[in-house]
Amino acid sequence: MSPIDEIKAALTAEFPEAEIVVRKADDPKGMQFLNVFVDDLEVAVEWKPDRGFGLSCYRSGADALDGAYDTPDEWYKSPKAVIHRIGSLLIDEQTTRAVQKCIGEIRRELGISQEQLSAALEITQATYSKQERRTDMKLSTLRKAFEAMGCVVRIEVRLPDSQDVRELIFQ
Secondary structure, three states, X not given: OOHHHHHHHHHHHHOOOOEEEEEEOOOOXXXXXXXXXXXXXXXXXXXXXXXXXXXXXXEOOOOOXXXXXXXXXXXEOOHHHHHHHHHHHHHHOOOOOOOOOOHHHXXXXXXXXXXXXXXXXXXXXXXXXXXHHOOOOOHHHHHHHHHHOOOOOOEEEEOOOOOOEEEEOOO
């Protein structure tokens, strides 16, 4: 039984309502794919014998091609870890995709006005308003604004052709 077949068997037992599709290369050592569909969620798993399991989960109803052909959002080495993660995503109805928002949307979501934030940053509201509308800004400016809102800023770097992720720090 291949690792993808092992994952399919475990998910079929745990989520009988799920539609599960498996695609395998002709070469037994080639890549294998598994897609799990439950309601509007789709979990895509790709298995590369030399790299492990790539996993992405997204809302398939949002856009027919959303997530298709993308590199996986997460990587795992063992089938057991993948089964656990897929179960968590489906039970909690979560995706692996971060919700994309601009700084102003996040500020408004937190209920913070430009006046309040500019006061915390010790700049004028007009200056902050200009910063918020920029399409490009220094990381230090961005970090200061989010920290003033009580947020934590992390920058993750995914190494090419690897399962490794590094958190970028500034010294």
